[in-house]
Amino acid sequence: MPDAAMPAKGSGRRRHLLGPLLKREIRTRHKGTFGGLYWYVIQNVIIVLIYSSVFGSILRGMWREEGLGEINFTIVLFLGLIQYNLLSEILIRAPHQIVQNANLVTKVLFPLEILPVILTGVAVFNALVAFCVLLVAAFVLNVPLSWNGLWLPAVVAPLVIGAVGLAWILAALGTYVRDVGQVVTLLVTAMMFLSPLFYPIGMLPEGLRMLVAFNPLTVPIMEARSVLIFGQTPNFTALGIYWLAACSVMLLGRWIFEKMRGGFADVV
Template sequence: MTGALLRSLELFWALSKREVASRFKGSYGGLSWYVIQNLLLLTLYSFVFGTLFKSRWSSGDHIQGNFTIALFIGLIVFNTFAECITRAPTLILANANYVKKVVFPLEVLPAVTLATALFNAVIAFLVLIVVAFILKAPLHWEGLWIPVIMAPLVLFTLGAAWFLAALGTYIRDINQMVTLLISAFMFLSPLFYQITALPKAVQTWVMFNPLTIPMQESRGALMFGETPDFGLLSIYLGVAILAAVSGYSFFQKARGGFADVL
């Protein structure tokens, strides 16, 4: 799997840059819309939750953080996952011309989609840092661990994207099912609420959501200066590697019939 992706690295970068640039191609703002969208979104949440509701996000008994910052961190994690997963079932259908080319590495397409989502996440984090400074919301250097915290989610998402891209080529209903599933992932993750507010039995199930650990650990590191739980992240990484390998294997086995169903 790794060898195949490394051989396609140059193509991957070329397609990723084209995908990022084409997102707002022809618009006056161009790539600046990545910043504008995240800035407007964060401003809206800051006004609603920070000014109107004066909400706070707690850690421990006495530490409180800005609810807007906590919510936006969760949204960055969620959007990275959701953007890639929702597009995955139609990736091959939308790029049918590549299927006819025997030498084209189709497995690169889900990786390009993920790269685009990660680019937007980086921009969003930069906007978050600037706005946190303006709002005087303290951020901590432990936030530098966020790439490590996000790594298992990235691998898990890539594996799921490979699986859904292959399955969605054969079963067109997968696209509608994934749309509903993403909504479930959103509300069954600690995006709008703290997991400690849930009953103990429910907390256990919410922890199985692939978004929960990245949200919790990213907030803890950036907002409260907490060291990530590397034991928990190691377990998640093991699951994510298994998901990535399984998703890639399924994609490679299924790709042989893509041309027949398109």
């Protein structure tokens, strides 16, 4: 009976720690700055202004060629950037999570597995702030958004679920091999251009289109634009497969993390 109760106690401890640690991490990111949490808003406003002004006039024609008419490229681009920034922040920071919290590794009762979850939570918070900026921008630019956008949680949730799994894997690997962070940074950059962030996937050659389809950003970016901007219902087949893949990655990531965590104290 005591053994059976252990998971429940451990689970309760993790839930108890998660909220306070998440709040502390969000506050710490901008501690000592004059802007504080407002920097989340400022950063997203600057990002959308830069990307839309630099790439807007160049790439808008690609969307016209796909028969999408005079859609506002700023909102199309920003919606994709929110999801790219969400995933890239998690992947880039994940390999350093255990090393940067080495003081917690030797604490037997501390659940190290929540560190990548906290990292993901901060990224989700940033994404929610960015989405609020998008809603304001759409109102200012008079861009109509569809009520089908209510499907957005179902579209973006598997991206977050899969990101948690990847964060567990990268956190474990990065503890043993410090070069993992450098490799991930390169892959994240490539992932930006191998996703339908700046262009509609239909304009790509067939061979390259298949490569882009396997990018973890492709389905959520396309489906988010489909429901929120173009007013369509989700592609439930693609979304179902994506959900299955994301859950599998999360389970695999947790398994790998648990298998590798035993040696963390020896290498940090």
